[in-house]
Amino acid sequence: MRSRYDYVIVGGGSAGSALANRLSADESTTVLVLEAGRSDFIIDPLIHMPAALMFPSGNPLYDWAYETDPEPHMGGRRVPHARGKVLGGSSSINGMIFQRGNAGDYDKWATFDGMEHWDYAHCLPYFKRMETTTAGADAWRGGAGPLKLERGPASSPLFQAFFEATRQAGYAPTDDVNGYRQEGFAPFDRNVYQGSRMSASRAYLRPIRNRKNLDISTLSYATGLRWEGTRVTGVDYQRLGRPRSVEAGEVILCGGAFNTPQLLELSGVGDPEVLRAAGVTPRVELPGVGENLQDHLEVYLQHTSLQPVSISPWLKKWKAPYIGAQWLFANSGVGASNHFEGGGFIRTNDDVAYPNLMFHFLPIAVRYDGTAPEGKHGYQVHIGPMNSDVRGHLHIKDADPSTRPSILFNYLSTENDRREWVEVIRAARHILSQDAFAPFDGGEVSPGPGVETDQEIIDWVAEDAETALHPSCSAKMGTDAMSVVDPSSMRVHGTQGLRVVDASVFPTITNGNIYAPVMMVAEKAADLIAGNTPLRPADVPVYKAGAGMPIYPPGDPRNDAWNTPDSVPSALTAMSTDDEETR
Known part of the structure; x- marks a missing residue:
């Protein structure tokens, strides 16, 4: 390792991996990645076998294993939060569901001060650049990126029943x-x-690990930033318990929504009152550090199945060696799928412009910890509001880098959030009660028939809900007083030589899993940091309910006319780009 690098990337997770690839593509640029966790060894089945996704969570070899403070609107429960502590970060332990979010999410970003070039038209080219979708490239999807994506087959009897049930309930396919x-x-x-x-x-690190201008140091936990005035000049870190430091032309924080604001505050960047209370001398006043914290909360609606068509039998421990051998030697079998192979998005009320509910359907009744209804076949949907108005915060408790920060999301704290939760449960039950499930439906086991009134639903959510593991927005981009990061450069306001690129910079959470948006942000940030010419905005239409098109009731066959871009009216081009200079 060198004593100085042009870029030191703190965090070898999702964003850090992408930045390391793109920035080290310039052979004259030296890059160091500091990752607190260990390597994602190719021989490790708990990372690389898709069906093993439940095992790394809670395991200190893979997971930071955070938890919230007692959530006041959830009976004082502490909600566990798994975060990847390994190369690849949470992308090495997550559920492998790839969702970009809605175009409206990014057009909403663009309404914030300074965020004009973060609308969907400007983000879409970076989504396309990062991916190769095996379903085929088109105007909306990429075909030559490092991140290879497979479309789930979703062909089992339970998936087919689910899709038919959504049609019977009045929702269109896409x-x-x-x-x-x-x-x-x-x-x-x-x-x-x-x-x-x-x-x-x-996708990003393994192909380029032999670049001579790139070093990757695992088991290296950043403890603070080195300063000259308001300029960051390096990073202090510990490796295997020994203190070390490295100088940097620039430091890029990629620790995610928890670790990034924690390191900023430990280094004197944040709200002076919070810092002083923790025993840290303020250096740069940014009251937005650790604020605006957002997440998705979810529950499982579970049913038993009358027919033996779920994947429940594969949970039996004696079958594990066969599953492992089939995956190891043939990359096939039940171990080769994450089993979240299909789902969808709907609007639960007429007040929202685009979907506020995502369904993940799973052909088994099981929790993330592997527990399941004893000896029973089943199926479930994972559901929760996607655009909650709940906001939380994260702050350090003291000046010790090893002390876990205080984390509070304030789940269920707003009237609108509670109202949407009732809508969410009723919408999901409506779909699961359709005739398509009649041959399979052995009854709802979670929450069960005893949960029916609005208050009973809210009480059950408070008792049973889990995080969907999408923490974000705790060091948001923008130019207002509570912003932390400059959206035109990813620099931390009031500093030099310090940038942030990860989920913490989202101004608002997107309506889906956040891995794809994080990777898009990293791809776009790489151009901003390297001084490359940004990709031109994309001039493509997207579906937007009510944008110059007739609105029909759910289930009306005339809705199907708007499923394909061949029927797009000219009014939809309001969401595309005519000229970069006009943006």
Whole structure:
């Protein structure tokens, strides 16, 4: 290792992997990645076998294993939060569901001061650049990127019943939830390729690890930033318990929504009152550090199945050696899928402009910890509001880098959030009660028939809900007083030589899993940091309910006319780009 690098990237997770690849492509630029966790060894089945996704969570070899403070609107429960502590970060332990979010998410970003070039038209080219979708490239999807995506087959009897039930309930299908039309139901894209997890590390780091200008140091935990005035000049870190330091032309924080604001505050960047209370001398006043924290909360609606068509028998421990051998030697079998192969997006009320509810359907009744109804076949949907108005915060407790920060999301704290939760449960029950499930439905086991009134639903959510593992927005981009990061350069306001690129910079959470948006942000940030000419905005239409098109009741066959871009009226081009200079 060198004593000085042009770029030191703190965090070898999703964003850090992409930045290391793009920035080290310039042979004259030296790059160091500091990762607190260990390497994602190719021989490790708990990372690379898709069906093993439940095992790394809670395991200190893979997971930071955070938890919230007692959540006041959830009976004082502490909610566990798994975060990847390994190369690839959370992309090495997540559920491998690839969702970009809605075009409206990014057009909303563009309404914030200074965020004009973060609308959908400007973000879409970076989504396309990062991916190779095996379903085929088109105007909306990429075909030559490092991140290879497979479309779930979703062909089992239970998936077919689910898709038919959504039609019977009045919801239209869509060709691609990441393409022209998000709203509707379809097989999902997954970060799975040839039977193995396609993490950010596998996609971005593994192909370029032999570059002479790139070093990757695992087991290296950043403890603070080195300063000259308001300029960051390096990083202090510990490796195997020994203190070390490295000088840097620039430091890029890629620790995610928890680690990034923690390191900023430990280094004197944040709200002076919070810093002084923790025993840290303020250096740069940024009251937005650690604020605006957002997440998705979710529950499982579970049913038993009357027919033996779920994947429940594969949970039996004696079958594990066979599953492992089939995956190891043939990259096939039940171990080669994450089993979240399909789902969809709907609007639960007329007040929202685009979907506020995402369904993940799973052909088994099981929790993330592997527990399941004893000896029973079953199925479930994972559901929760996507655009909650709940806001939380994260702050350090003291000046010790090893002390876990205080984390509070304030789940269920707003009237609108509680109202949407009732809508979410009723919408999901409506779909699962359709005739398509009649041959299979053995009854709802979670929450069960005892949960029916609005208050009973809220009480059950408070008792049973889990995080969907999408923490974000805790060091947001923008130019207002509570912003932390300059959206035109990714620099931390009031500093030099310090940037942030990860989920913490989102101004608002997107309406889906956040891995794909994080990777898009990293791809776009790489151009901003390197001084490359940004990709030209994309001039493509997207489906937007009510944008110059008639609105029909759910289930009306005339809705199907708007499923494909061939029927797009000219009014929809309001969401595309005519000329970069006009943006």
